Amino acid sequence: MTIKALITGGAGFIGSHVVDLLVSENIEVTVLDNFSTGRLSNLNHIKSKITIHQCDIRTDDNLDLYLKDVDWVIHLAALADIVPSIQNPKEYYSVNVNGTFRLLEACVKSNISKFIYAASSSCYGIPEIFPTPETAKINPQYPYALTKRLGEELVMHWSKVYKVPSISLRFFNVYGPRSRTSGTYGAVFGVFLAQKLAKKPFTVVGDGSQTRDFTFVTDVAKGILKAAKSNYSNKIYNLGSGKTVSINYLIELLKGKKVNIPKRPGEPEITFANISKIQRELNWEPTISIEEGVNLIIKNIDYWKNAPVWTPNKIKAETKDWFKFLDKNN
Secondary structure, eight states, X not given: OOOEEEEETTTSHHHHHHHHHHHHTTOEEEEEEOOSSOOGGGGTTTGGGSEEEEOOTTTOTTHHXXXXXXXXXXXXXXXXXXXXXXXXXXXXXXIIIIHHHHHHHHHHHHTOSEEEEEEEGGGGOSOSSSSBOTTSOOOOOSHHHHHHHHHHHHHHHHHHHSOOOEEEEEEOSEEOXXXXXXXXXXXXXXXXXXXXXXXXXXXXXXXXXXXXXXEEHHHHHHHHHHHHHSSOOSEEEEESOSOOEEHHHHHHHHOOOEEEEOOOTTOOSBOOBOOHHHHHHHOOOOOOOHXXXXXXXXXXXXXXXXXXXXXXXXXXXXXXXXXXXXXXXX
């Protein structure tokens, strides 16, 4: 029998790559997306093979219908970015927590076989252990991180109490083709690629020595598929590259000049996933190195030609609330 999968946020960056992979596996795919940040163009090459519904999972009355006979639910729909979560925590709570709750409630009635939740490594805040294991202290630093963590708590609770078979995957610094170009200043690759196209210097936070666990999006998609196919439930896994590289090294790979801007409160010096659990239990391995990943992005750089080009002054204005609320020295 053909597996049927429903993907919320399936027109987004990660979601569209998951759609590609599932279709290649002959899985029947339905996408739910409100297109607030997702792009229909991300699915144009494959839309004849899938079903797409424009909807808001918080309010749509057809969730039960969309979930009819569905085997897997892959929940990627969420609001991202730090600054707007500080400015509008109510909306973030509504989407990331209430939206997850409503989807879980529908899943209880639909008898699905697997619920995959896209969690965030931001739940660790400023970690004290490297590489960081799933058992590390949970310490969200801003509302986005908190609401994603609360969504994870709901998923694990519904898995335990209501027997919705669930796995939560904590993503680390996902990058790759189709990464989001709109929204408030945040994701490093979106910022740098637009700057590169505009022949502007890269805006490097602090001295650039901070390191990140950059995880290529197709590796993330394969991790999601491994989790969906597995017999495990009520589990949490880190999904990262298992390596950490500096922003300065990323600048070397992207080739360009840089300008330094002030360090930001609430950001870790290092993100570095301990992936031994997902390697051992799901037999998943990352395959794309940072060097390979950057080369693949450069080949597709025109995708970012209409992205906003950030300058130090624009960043300073956009992030003033970040410093106002998160800087413990204020």
